[in-house]
Amino acid sequence: MDKKKLKKEWLKEEKMAHIQGWDFSHIYGRYSEEENLPWDFRTVINKYLKNDMKLLDMETGGGEFLLSLNHPKHNTSATEGYQPNVELCKKVLLPLGIDFKKADGDEKLPFENEYFDIITNRHGAYNVAELKRVLKKNGIFITQQVGAENDRELVEILLPEYKDLPYSEHYLNIKQQEISEQEFEILESGETFQPIKFFDTGALVWFAKIIEWEFPNFSVESHLDNLYKIQEIIEANGVVEGRIHRFYIVGKKI
Numbered sequence: 001m002d003k004k005k006l007k008k009e010w011l012k013e014e015k016m017a018h019i020q021g022w023d024f025s026h027i028y029g030r031y032s033e034e035e036n037l038p039w040d041f042r043t044v045i046n047k048y049l050k051n052d053m054k055l056l057d058m059e060t061g062g063g064e065f066l067l068s069l070n071h072p073k074h075n076t077s078a079t080e081g082y083q084p085n086v087e088l089c090k091k092v093l094l095p096l097g098i099d100f101k102k103a104d105g106d107e108k109l110p111f112e113n114e115y116f117d118i119i120t121n122r123h124g125a126y127n128v129a130e131l132k133r134v135l136k137k138n139g140i141f142i143t144q145q146v147g148a149e150n151d152r153e154l155v156e157i158l159l160p161e162y163k164d165l166p167y168s169e170h171y172l173n174i175k176q177q178e179i180s181e182q183e184f185e186i187l188e189s190g191e192t193f194q195p196i197k198f199f200d201t202g203a204l205v206w207f208a209k210i211i212e213w214e215f216p217n218f219s220v221e222s223h224l225d226n227l228y229k230i231q232e233i234i235e236a237n238g239v240v241e242g243r244i245h246r247f248y249i250v251g252k253k254i
Contacts, residue, residue: 031197045120055069058126066098073097076098081107117135136253142250144246154242155215190248197241
């Protein structure tokens with residue numbers, strides 16, 4: 001192990017840790033995750049989504065997943081609150097005829113009452129009372145969420161001092177109850193833990209800087225000894241591994 005060379009490489013990865021939208025292509029082939037969930041979120045959505053429905057995609061990122069649904073643009077709306085992604089959505093979504101508005105998911109949505117037939121939310125915040133307000137009767141809410149225990153094994157190796165869960169309420173049973181209490185019928189749901197694997201330490205450095213809410217106050221300089229421990233694990237086993245935590249819910253407004 002050439003520690004000096006490795007540190008230089010990791011500092012470079014740390015400096016490069018910026019993305020637009022939700023683009024992880026920088027570490028493609030250097031890590032793997034979420035390849036075999038028991039459900040496919042796009043397939044779940046397509047079970048309910050019809051061309052004549054008014055669709056809202058909340059917390060749309062750069063609109064990448066939304067565009068993959070190929071829903072008629074005149075029936076499509078989207079919201080996003082993170083400013084770099086807001087600018088990206090203005091450039092990408094508005095020219096296509098998609099009704100894009102800046103809004104954070106847990107705030108008041110900038111739409112009229114009972115406006116949408118279906119709302120999708122992939123890994124974003126939401127306010128159940130607002131979902132209820134803007135959905136039509138029998139409207140559908142479909143969400144896939146990152147669970148409370150996501151990446152915890154990796155956090156424990158890299159930041160053993162950090163014991164708190166950033167989203168401690170993010171469990172399927174808790175979120176189902178929240179939705180049910182707002183007069184939604186749960187149509188289907190699921191929860192899973194799946195492997196996440198990193199094949200080089202630099203990829204984990206980049207990842208930890210991007211997912212800063214899971215790896216708070218992480219830096220190469222401040223956690224160098226723990227990075228060397230991870231490097232030893234990878235050199236011995238070819239991989240360092242944790243688990244992702246995911247769940248999904250489909251609810252219908254009664």
